[in-house]
Amino acid sequence: MARYIIQRLLSTIPTLFGILTIVFVMIRIAPGDPALAILGDNASQEALNAFRERMGLNDPMIVQYWDFLKGLFSGSLGTSMVTGTPVTESIGEVLPFTLELAFGAIFFGVIIGVPLGIISALWRNGWLDYFFRVVSLLGLSFPAFLTAILLILWLSIEWRIFPVISTPTSGGLWDRIYNLILPALSLGLIMVAYIMRSARSAMLDVLGEDYIRTARAKGAPGRRLIWHHALRNALIPIVTVVGLYFGLLIGNAVLTEIIFNRPGLGKLIVLSLNQRDYTTLQGLMVVSALMIVIVNLLTDICYALVDPRVKLK
Amino acid sequence: MTTVDTTPPASETRSTAASLLRLARKNKLSTFGLVMFVLILLAAVFAPLIAPHDPLAQNIVDRLQDRSAEYPLGTDKFGRDTFSRILYGLRVSLLIGLTSTALAMVLGCALGIIAGYRGGWIDTVIMRCMDMLLAFPTLITGLFIVAVLGANFINIVLAITVTILPKFARVARAPTIALKEREFVEAARALGYSDTRIMSIHIAPNIMGEVVVLASLWAAYAIRIEAYLSFIGLGVAPPTPTLGTMIRDGFNNILDAPYVSIYPGFAVLLVVLSLNLVGDGLRDAIDPKLRD
Amino acid sequence: MTSPLMQIEDLSISFKIDDEWCRAVNGISFDIMPNETLCIVGESGCGKSITAMSLMKLLPDSAKLGGSVMFGERNMLSLSERELEDVRGSRIAMIFQEPMTSLNPVLTVGEQIAEPLVLHKGMSWSAARREARNLLDLVRIPDAQKRLGQYPHELSGGMRQRVMIAIGLACRPEILIADEPTTALDVTIQAQVLALLEDIRKEQGLSIVMITHDLGVVANVADRVAVMYAGEMVETGPVEAIFDAPSHPYTQALLRTVPRADAAFELSPISGQVPPIQAMPDGCRFSPRCAEEHRACRVTPKLSPGPHSVACWAREGAA
Numbered sequence: 045m046a047r048y049i050i051q052r053l054l055s056t057i058p059t060l061f062g063i064l065t066i067v068f069v070m071i072r073i074a075p076g077d078p079a080l081a082i083l084g085d086n087a088s089q090e091a092l093n094a095f096r097e098r099m100g101l102n103d104p105m106i107v108q109y110w111d112f113l114k115g116l117f118s119g120s121l122g123t124s125m126v127t128g129t130p131v132t133e134s135i136g137e138v139l140p141f142t143l144e145l146a147f148g149a150i151f152f153g154v155i156i157g158v159p160l161g162i163i164s165a166l167w168r169n170g171w172l173d174y175f176f177r178v179v180s181l182l183g184l185s186f187p188a189f190l191t192a193i194l195l196i197l198w199l200s201i202e203w204r205i206f207p208v209i210s211t212p213t214s215g216g217l218w219d220r221i222y223n224l225i226l227p228a229l230s231l232g233l234i235m236v237a238y239i240m241r242s243a244r245s246a247m248l249d250v251l252g253e254d255y256i257r258t259a260r261a262k263g264a265p266g267r268r269l270i271w272h273h274a275l276r277n278a279l280i281p282i283v284t285v286v287g288l289y290f291g292l293l294i295g296n297a298v299l300t301e302i303i304f305n306r307p308g309l310g311k312l313i314v315l316s317l318n319q320r321d322y323t324t325l326q327g328l329m330v331v332s333a334l335m336i337v338i339v340n341l342l343t344d345i346c347y348a349l350v351d352p353r354v355k356l357k
Numbered sequence: 358m359t360t361v362d363t364t365p366p367a368s369e370t371r372s373t374a375a376s377l378l379r380l381a382r383k384n385k386l387s388t389f390g391l392v393m394f395v396l397i398l399l400a401a402v403f404a405p406l407i408a409p410h411d412p413l414a415q416n417i418v419d420r421l422q423d424r425s426a427e428y429p430l431g432t433d434k435f436g437r438d439t440f441s442r443i444l445y446g447l448r449v450s451l452l453i454g455l456t457s458t459a460l461a462m463v464l465g466c467a468l469g470i471i472a473g474y475r476g477g478w479i480d481t482v483i484m485r486c487m488d489m490l491l492a493f494p495t496l497i498t499g500l501f502i503v504a505v506l507g508a509n510f511i512n513i514v515l516a517i518t519v520t521i522l523p524k525f526a527r528v529a530r531a532p533t534i535a536l537k538e539r540e541f542v543e544a545a546r547a548l549g550y551s552d553t554r555i556m557s558i559h560i561a562p563n564i565m566g567e568v569v570v571l572a573s574l575w576a577a578y579a580i581r582i583e584a585y586l587s588f589i590g591l592g593v594a595p596p597t598p599t600l601g602t603m604i605r606d607g608f609n610n611i612l613d614a615p616y617v618s619i620y621p622g623f624a625v626l627l628v629v630l631s632l633n634l635v636g637d638g639l640r641d642a643i644d645p646k647l648r649d
Numbered sequence: 650m651t652s653p654l655m656q657i658e659d660l661s662i663s664f665k666i667d668d669e670w671c672r673a674v675n676g677i678s679f680d681i682m683p684n685e686t687l688c689i690v691g692e693s694g695c696g697k698s699i700t701a702m703s704l705m706k707l708l709p710d711s712a713k714l715g716g717s718v719m720f721g722e723r724n725m726l727s728l729s730e731r732e733l734e735d736v737r738g739s740r741i742a743m744i745f746q747e748p749m750t751s752l753n754p755v756l757t758v759g760e761q762i763a764e765p766l767v768l769h770k771g772m773s774w775s776a777a778r779r780e781a782r783n784l785l786d787l788v789r790i791p792d793a794q795k796r797l798g799q800y801p802h803e804l805s806g807g808m809r810q811r812v813m814i815a816i817g818l819a820c821r822p823e824i825l826i827a828d829e830p831t832t833a834l835d836v837t838i839q840a841q842v843l844a845l846l847e848d849i850r851k852e853q854g855l856s857i858v859m860i861t862h863d864l865g866v867v868a869n870v871a872d873r874v875a876v877m878y879a880g881e882m883v884e885t886g887p888v889e890a891i892f893d894a895p896s897h898p899y900t901q902a903l904l905r906t907v908p909r910a911d912a913a914f915e916l917s918p919i920s921g922q923v924p925p926i927q928a929m930p931d932g933c934r935f936s937p938r939c940a941e942e943h944r945a946c947r948v949t950p951k952l953s954p955g956p957h958s959v960a961c962w963a964r965e966g967a968a
Contacts (some may be wrong), residue, residue, distance in 0.1 A: 062489045067501075074505040178386070181637060185630035187581055189588055189604055190622035197615050254750040260707055261745075262765045262816065263738035266730070276755045295496025299585055303608070313497075314589060317504045329501055333492050352800040353754055 049341065056337045067329045068112055071322050072105055081320035082125055099125055099323070121327035126319045131327035134312065139331070142308040144220075145297050148228025150286060153235025158282065160236070161243025162270065168248065176240065183237025188296040192230040192303040199226060227304045231296055235289065242285040246278040253277070279350050287343030291336050387638020394631035401447040410438035412445040412598050421614040430620045433603070434610060439617065442598040443624045449592075449599045450628060453510065454580035457517035461579075462572050464518070465525025466564070470556050472526065473533030484530070487523035495520050499582050503591040510593050517582050521575045528571050532564045573636035577629045584625045600625050653680035654823060654856055655704070659716035662699050662708065662880075664926075671926045674700055675934075676716065677882040678952065679875050681824060686850060686857045688867045688888075690903070691877035694923060698746075700877070701826050701860045705737050739769035742817035746829040748809035752801035758785075758812050759797030765819045784815040788845060807838035814846065821853065828860045843870055864907045868892060876900045879923055879934040881949075886957030896959040899935045933962070 079095045080087070087095075096102050100111060115122055121131035164176040199205045206226040250256065251274055259273045294309075301310030309328060316324040348354045400407060409429065416436035423431045430439040472483040490498065502516035536542055537560070545555050586592055587601030595602065600621045607617030662674040674696040681687055689697045702708050704718055706725050718725040720736070728736070737743075742765075745751040753761060762784055763777035772780065778797060785793035788811040801809055810830060817825050827846065831839035847870050850857050861867060867874055871888040876897065884897040895901045902919045921938035924930060930937055932947035939946070943962035950960040 059485070059489055059492055062485070063492055066489065070501070070505050181386075181633055182630060185577065185626055185633050187584055187622060187625045187629065189585075190619070190626055193604075193608070193611065193615065193618055193622060196611065197619075201612065254745060254747055255753040257707065258745060258751045258813070258816070259753065259764075261705060261737055261743040263734045263736070263768055264764065265734050265768075268768075273753055273756070277753070291491075291494040292496075294494035295585075298496060298500075299588065302589065313500065317500075317589075317591070322505075325501065325504065329493065329497065332494050332497050336492055336494060351755060353802045 049345075052341050052344065053337075060333065060337065063333045064113070064116065064330060065109075067326055068109055071326050072108070074322070078125060078320060078322050116330075121330060122323040124316075124321055124324045126316075126321045126324075131324050134324060135309070135327055135331050138307050138309060138312050141306060142294070142297055142301065142310070144224055145227055145231060145300065145306070145308060146290070146293050148224050149231035149235055149293060149297070150290075152229050152232025153239045154282075154286070156232070157236040157239030158243045161240040162247050162275070162278075164240065164244040165247035165251065166270070173244075177244075180237045180240045183233060183240075186234065186237075188231065188234060188299040189303055191233050192227070192300055195226060195230045196303075223306075227300050227306055230304075231293065231300045234296055235286070235293065238285055238289050239282060243278065243282055246281040247274060249281075250274045250277045276350060280347065283343060283346045283350060287339055287346075290339040294332060294335060384638040384641065387634050390631045390634025390638065393627065394635060397447060397628055397631060398451060400444055401451050404441075404444035404448055408438070408441035408444045410441045412437065412441040413596050414438075421610060421617065423614075423616055431614070431616050433607060433617050434614075437598075439603070439620050442603060443600065443621055446598045446600040446603060446621060447624060447628065449597060450580050450583055450625070453513055453517065453583045453593075454576055454628075457514045458521065458572055458576040458579045460514065460518040461520075461522040461575065462525050462568060465522040466529040466561065466568055468522070469526035469529025470533045470560055470564075473530040474537050474552065474556055474560065476534075480530075483526065487526050490519065490523045495578075496582060496585055499586060500589065500591065503586055508586075508591045508594065513583065513586060513591070513593065516586070517579045520582065521579060524575060525568065525571060528567055529564055532567065533560055536560050536563055570636055570639040573632050573639060577632035577636065580628050580632070581625065651683055654683050654720070655681040656719040657681075657704070657716070658719065660700065660703065660718060661715040662696065662703055663713040663715070664711065665713075666927060669927065670713065672929070673880050673926055674703075675880045675929075677877070677880075678716075679882060679885055681856050681858060682873070683823075683856055684850070684854045685872040686847070686859060686870050687873050687875065688859045688861060688871035689875045689877060690861055690864065690867055692923060693862060695877045696880040697860045697862075697877050698828050701743070701828050701858060704824075704826060704858070705741050705743060706733055707737075707743070735769070738765040738822075739820040740822055741824045741826065742820070742822040743826040743828065744810070744813040744817045744830050746832050748806050748813055748833060751813055752809055754801055756800075757797065758799050758801065758804070761801075762797075762812065762815050762819060765816060769820050780819070781815070784819055785812075787818065787849070788812070788815045790815075807834055807842060810834060810838075810842055811845070814842075814849070818849065818853070822855060824856050824858060825850075826858045826860070829862070830859070831866065832861075832863070839866075840869075846870065864904065876903065879929065880926070881934055882952060882960065883935065884957075884959045885952065886959075890957040894957075896957070896964055897935075897961050898939050898941050898963070900959075902938075933960075 077092075078099070079092045079101065083091055083095055093102075100108055103111070112122070119132065121135070123130050124134060127134075160176055160180075164173045167173045200207060207223060256269060256273060259269050264273065297308065298310030298313060300306075301308040302314060305311075309332070312324070313328055315321075316328065344354075409427075414437060416432070418436060419428065419432050420434050420436040421432060422428055422436075425431070428438050428440065430443065432438055433442070468483050468487070472480040493501075499516040499520045502519060503512055506512040506515070533556075542555060542559055545559050550559075583592070583599070584601040584604075587599040588605045589601075590605070592599040592602050603621040604618045604625075607614070607619075607621070610617055657680070658678050659676045660674060660678070661672055661676045663670045663672050665671075677700065679687075689700065691697045699708060699712070703712075703714060704725065706714070706718075706728070708714070714726050716726070720741070723732075725733070725736070752758075759778050759781050760774075762781035763772075763774060766772045766777035766780055767774060770777075781797060782793045785796055790796055790808060790811050796804070796808075796812075801812070804812065810833075814830075817827075825846075830846070831842050834842060843866060846857060846859075849855075857870075859866070859870060867888065873886065874888050874891040875885040876883050876891070876899065878899045884891065884895070884900045891900065892904065895904050899919075902917075905917050906919065919938060924934070924937065932945075932949050933939070936942075936946040941963045945962040948962075950962050952958040952960045953964070
């Protein structure tokens with residue numbers, strides 16, 4: 045298992061390397077002078093030069109690239125152009141909040157989406173199925189901010205169940221979870237739609253399989269057919285969908301964080317955008333690509349857990 | 358003498374048209390989606406004729422109003438008419454969304470067809486690049502490109518195009534590999550037609566069905582990305598109203614005047630939903646495996 | 650005389666095709682006797698598989714069933730799903746054509762064999778697993794203890810079909826329905842599996858209903874044969890009678906399609922094709938392909954009474 049994980053991580057190195065290069069080059073060819081952008085038009089020539097020197101912007105591009113890679117190997121993403129703090133530090137500070145949001149959303153997506161998808165499949169072409177399919181199509185089309193706004197209006201303002209602004213830093217574990225629920229639900233509703241659809245079609249596929257007929261011929265009752273014989277097989281494509289849409293989820297998490305005013309990658313991205321903090325932005329890109337790589341790996345490991353035919357070799 | 362028929366089988370395109378007709382009768386939802394989309398498109402095109410107010414005209418006295426006869430969807434914090442602004446915002450959304458989808462479709466398909474048709478190292482290089490683009494969370498790719506290059510119409514279109522282009526390349530590549538082994542392609546090759554001609558005349562039309570379905574679904578996505586970008590503050594420059602910006606601006610008054618954000622939000626929802634309805638129905642019609 | 654284990658009376662199965670009900674099986678009747686192997690033969694699409702499935706009422710809800718399938722005092726076709734679950738796998742078991750896809754890929758062999766024991770005999774899982782080990786021995790799978798913990802993809806095709814048989818036999822059923830159990834297997838494995846089924850039937854005294862299109866299989870294992878054509882039963886009788894003195898023109902034609910050591914006639918395919926289910930001819934469904942003619946061919950013939958019965962107007966004794 046450990047060997048498999050290491051091998052998988054090694055195999056993504058070429059892609060990661062390419063990604064790093066693209067990010068690096070894009071930042072350097074960006075129009076505008078970062079020194080000027082950060083220090084402002086009124087900055088003196090000396091100040092600008094000192095800044096360029098400090099950030100290594102005067103070096104030839106290839107030297108900068110080499111420094112960038114060297115830094116990466118020692119686990120450094122450079123220092124922020126604006127605050128001077130190491131980028132890894134500022135990202136590390138907020139990353140857990142984005143991760144807990146993303147996994148909270150997947151949790152809601154799965155616990156709501158899978159049962160609805162199964163019900164839809166079992167009542168195939170019935171009115172309930174039709175209703176759920178329309179709802180899921182609606183869910184797919186909902187912009188993340190609209191879901192968030194509506195949830196805030198209903199659950200926070202109308203019913204006063206959850207806080208309007210999610211402040212996960214205060215209080216203990218329970219407080220943290222309490223603050224997570226609404227944003228995670230809001231983000232999770234997007235996942236619900238995707239998971240519901242794939243659960244429905246996976247379930248329909250599986251229910252038509254020969255082994256389900258075998259199980260019926262054994263006299264297995266309906267409940268057992270669905271929950272024991274069919275569901276584990278149907279989970280395989282559902283795992284794929286969750287993995288596949290993780291990228292989408294992270295993108296939407298950024299929006300959700302902004303709306304709920306939660307700390308996280310989203311707020312950091314917007315902050316560094318506004319401040320033209322290119323090194324932090326560069327680090328954020330690297331980290332988000334790395335996250336996708338790790339999630340793909342986790343997806344593969346989940347496969348092996350669900351499907352005995354898959355061997356981690 | 359034997360004549361070789363090198364025309365691609367027309368039956369595939371014809372059956373697509375036939376199934377579209379069948380679909381319109383059978384799948385009322387996607388027909389509904391199409392009608393909805395056309396109406397929205399018309400509303401956006403004829404915005405200057407329909408809009409009751411100048412979308413930029415401020416009227417501080419009437420700020421943050423709810424629906425009324427004067428302001429069908431209320432006003433924002435500067436007293437601008439939300440309904441008129443939505444109509445003009447839709448123009449931006451649709452223009453950016455559809456342009457970038459069309460660009461991504463053409464470029465992505467071209468890359469996918471070339472990769473599939475040529476194979477070998479060209480295939481490897483193209484698809485590896487696509488994988489790299491896919492390795493980022495989609496919204497973040499767009500965000501990064503716009504942030505670095507600057508927020509204007511062209512850069513936003515470029516960012517969205519780059520984001521969804523790999524999806525088209527993938528979809529075009531797989532059937533190309535299958536098609537290049539088919540008789541009519543081999544015959545065309547035997548007749549000495551150039552690869553460019555074979556790819557554009559013999560292969561491209563045959564994969565269009567699937568691509569068009571994808572296009573409608575990704576157009577929905579592109580429109581959403583545009584809204585997200587402008588929500589974050591990376592939309593086309595003010596004062597041009599965009600739906601995302603309207604939602605963001607209204608968000609400051611979410612407690613006392615939630616409708617300022619909600620109506621533009623629903624406008625995004627309607628456009629995206631209409632395209633998803635169309636795409637969903639088309640996909641069911643074209644891919645029999647997904648049909649019930 | 651022994652009474653039949655199961656009596657199928659005027660069974661018909663219809664499916665809706667393009668908004669029209671089509672009779673895939675058209676009023677067939679036959680008995681299953683204790684401790685016998687009954688082979689139902691016919692070309693693919695003649696309705697033999699759905700007939701087999703309907704004996705346990707395993708067909709999807711979209712199928713409309715008529716007639717009766719009497720098992721003891723009860724008509725299988727009118728039992729509730731709950732009552733059927735009690736019978737399925739315990740008193741009647743079924744094994745299927747595709748051993749590759751008929752086992753659940755994510756459950757261990759042990760669990761799949763133990764399941765009917767837990768469901769029907771109220772055994773604990775550990776007791777059922779011990780019994781599963783014995784069943785693997787019974788179906789002659791070596792290394793049984795190890796196999797219990799394996800997944801279907803780790804077994805060969807022949808091995809999987811043996812596992813299917815073990816599942817079928819778990820609760821000592823009275824009837825085992827085998828739907829083309831050897832079609833997907835290599836020829837050598839086929840013979841082994843058939844021999845195994847035959848041995849087990851003799852040991853355990855159960856009845857096997859074997860669905861097949863392979864007359865070689867029939868000759869090997871059958872006690873009695875029922876020949877189906879286009880959803881109807883055209884001839885039934887003891888295996889010797891069917892092979893030595895086939896009566897129905899279709900049976901005769903069918904036998905001419907297989908090479909035999911003692912064959913006095915040339916090998917010849919049956920001319921024409923089975924009519925599509927939506928356009929079945931009136932009366933005898935074989936008449937368009939039949940060399941013989943009778944003035945009554947446009948009326949559906951019924952099976953004649955007696956141990957060797959035939960449904961053909963041109964035969965003496967046909968009613």
